[in-house]
Amino acid sequence: MTRLLALAGLRLRLVLRASRGSSRVFNVLAFVAVAAAGLAAACGPAAAFGTITYMLIEAGTAEALDKLAVLLRALFVLVWVLALGVPIATGSLDQGFDVAPLRVFPIARRTLWLLTLGAAWLSFEHLAYLPALLVVASVLSATGAAPPALAFGVIAGTAACALAAGHALTLLVAGVLRRRGLREALGIGALLLIIGASLLPSILDQGGSPGGTGLLTLVAGTARWLPPLLAADALVARSPAEALAAAGGLVVWAVLLAGVSWAAFSFVHSGEPIVRRGGGWRRTGRPSPGARAEGGLARAVDRLPGPLRATVGKELRYLLRSAAGRFTLLMVPLFTALIARGFGTQAEIPFVGAPGADTLFVGLALYVGLLSSNWFHNAFGWDAGGAALWRLAPVSPRTVLAGKNLALWLYDGLLVALALLSLSLLAGPPSPLALLTGLLAHATAGLTLAATGNLASLLFPVPRDPSSLRNSGSFAGTLFGLAGTLAGSTLVGLALLPALFGRPGWSLAGLIAALAVAGLGWTGSLGLAGQLFERRGERLLAGLAGRG
C-alpha cells in the first residue's frame, strides 16, 4: 500500500512538473480547455441518450421497449467502437503510462499492471463514453425500468471489459511492434483480415441464398454473447433470470478480459521488449518494407543542398525508425481498406466504386495529413539530447525547421500513396479530378499544420521516446494542432464549396488559392519560428531534457 501511494504520488508529481514557468500555466489552461471541450462533446450525446431512453420508457409500449433495446445495443456497441477504435484510428496506441523505469524497484508486477490500467482509464476514449453510460443507468434506475444495482453493475462491467480489452490491445500492439518476427506476423494477419473483410460483405450480399442467411444467423447468434449485446440484454431483460444470465455473462467476460490484459502485460513486460534501447529495430536479413521505403526516400533526398539534405535525411530516418511512424505506415492502408470496403458496399451506387472512391480519396488525403499532426507540433520531441546539435552546428534555425517540415511532407506523401493504392485496389481508382483535388487539399493541410507546428514545437516541446507508440504532444501543443487543423480544413472546405454546387472547376481554382494562402502562412511562421528559436533555444533544450 505504501508503495502504491508512493507510485501515485510519483505519477502526480510527474504530471505537475511536466512543465515549468509560463508554459506550465499555458499547459494547465490548455488542459482545462481540452477537458472542457471533451466534456461538452461527451455530454451532448449523453443527454441525447438519456432523453430518448426516458421517453421510450415513459411510452411503455411493446414497440417502444423494442426500440429501447435497439438503442441500448447501439450505445454499448458505440462504447466498444470507441474503446478499441480510437487508439487504432489515431495511431496513438501505447501503454499510456510507461512503467519501464519502475522495474528496477522491488514492486510486484501486479501493482504495475494495476497502475497502467488506472492510467489507461484516464484516456480520452474511456472518459468519452462514461457520461452517456452513467446518464442512461441513472434514467433506467430512476424510472424503475431496471434495479439500480443491475443498471450500475452493468455499466461498471462494461467499463471494466472495455478498459481491459483496450489495455490488452494497446499492450499487444506495442509488444508486437517491438518484436520483428511478430511484427511481420501482424502484417500477414492484417492482410488476411483485409481479404476476409472484403469477402464477407459479398458473401452476405447473396441474401437469398441459404448459405448467406445461415451465415447471417450465425453471426447474429454469436454476437449475442459478446459484451456489448450482453450488457444491453441484461438491462432490457424480461425476467430476472434472463437479466442475471446476461449479467453473469458480462462478469465472465470481465474476468476473461482482465486475464488477457494481465497476460498481455506480462508478455510485454517480461524481459527484452520493454528495454528501451531500440534493439528490436535492428535490421537483420531481409529489409522490412519500412526499411525499403527508408532507403528509397533517403536516396531521393540526396539531391538537396548540404545542411537541408542532412536534416531531411535524419528526420526521415527518425520517422521511419520510430514505432509510431512505422505503425502509421501499417495502419493507413489497413484502415483505408476497411473504409473502402465498408463504404464501397453500403453506398447505393449501381457501379460500385467511381463516385465513392472520389469522395473517399479526398477525405483520406485530408485525414492522413492529420495523422502527422503530432509530429508537426512537437518537431523536436524525438531528438531528445541530440537537439543541442541544432544549436551547436552552423545552420540557421529556418533551415532546420524547413528540413523537418519537408521530411514530414515526404512521409505524408508516402502515406497518401499507400492509401491511394489500397483504395484503388478495393474500390477502384479515383478520377483524375478527385486525385488532383485530394492532393491539393492534402498539401494545403500539410502547409497549415507545418505553420502552426513550427511555433508549437518551439513553445511547447515534450520529450518523446522513438520506441514508444505514443506520439502526442503537450496539451498546449494539442491546442495548436487543433488550430492548425481547423485553419487547414476551413481553407479546404471553403475551396470545396463550389464543387458541392456542381462547379468542380471553381473548386480547383479555390484550392490553388488556398494552397497559396497556406504557403504564405507557412513562410511567415518559418520566419517567426526562426526568431523564436534564437530567443528560446535554451528553453527548448531545457524542455527536451525534462527541465522545461
Next chain:
Amino acid sequence: MTPDETHAAAGDAVRAIRTEGLTRRFGDLVAVDRLDLEVPRGCFFGFLGPNGAGKSTTIAMLTGLLRPSAGRAEILGRDLAREPLAVKRSLGVVPEQLALFDRLTGPEYLAFVARMYGVPRREVRTRAAELLALMDLDGAPRKLIVDYSHGMKKKIALAAALIHRPEVLFLDEPFEGIDAVASREIKDLMLQLVARGVTIFLTSHVLEIVERLCTDVAIIARGRLVASGPMDEIRRGGGLEEAFLDLVGRPETPGAGLSWLG
C-alpha cells in the same frame, strides 16, 4: 577579407578564446561569475574545478548552447553573439550531455554532422570511415547509437566533433568512461591536433591526464576564476593535485563517515 576582419585577425592572432566578464545566472544562483579568460591559440588548455564549479556552463556559453547573462566572448577574434554561425563553423564540441541523434547508426550520424558543417561531399565518406576506424567503432556499422555502450557513445561524439577539422575543440570530460586503449589513442590524437595548431579546451577531473597533456590551465570554483596560466606557473614546482587542493580547498573533516553506517 575585409579590412575590419584583417585587423581583428591580426589583433587576435595569438588568442583562440577571450572572455570579458562572462556571467551566467540561473535564477538566484550565479553559476559563472564575471569570468575573464584568455586562451592562447594552439594551446592545450585544461579547465579545472570541483563539481558544480561552472565548467560545463562556461563551455555551453562559449559554444552557443547557453546565452551569457552578462559579458562577452570572442573566439578566434570573432564575437560569438554577433557572428554565431561563422564562429560555430570553426568549433568542434563534445558537450557534457552528448548531443547525439541516437536513432542513427554511427556512419549515418557522422555523415549527418559532416553535412551540417558543410564538409565537401566526396570527403564525407573517407573522413567518417577513418574516424570510425580510429575510434574502433567500425565493427558494427549498422548498430544504432542508442545501442552503443557509454564509452562508444563518447567516442562517436568525439569523432563527430572532429569531422569538420575544427580550429577550436571543446571537450567536456572526454575521457570519462573510455577504456585504456582508446584513451591512449585519443590522447595521441589530441597531441597531434595541438601540434597542427588546433586549440583544445578540456575539462577533466582526472588531474594526471591534465597534468600530462595540458600546456595551460585555469581553475574555477563557485563560478569564480581562482587561477589561470601556464601549467608550470600553476604547479609551482609541486604536483597539480596539491596546487588544485590548495586553491579550491581541502575536505574539512577528513575521514568523517556516515553516522548510521556504524
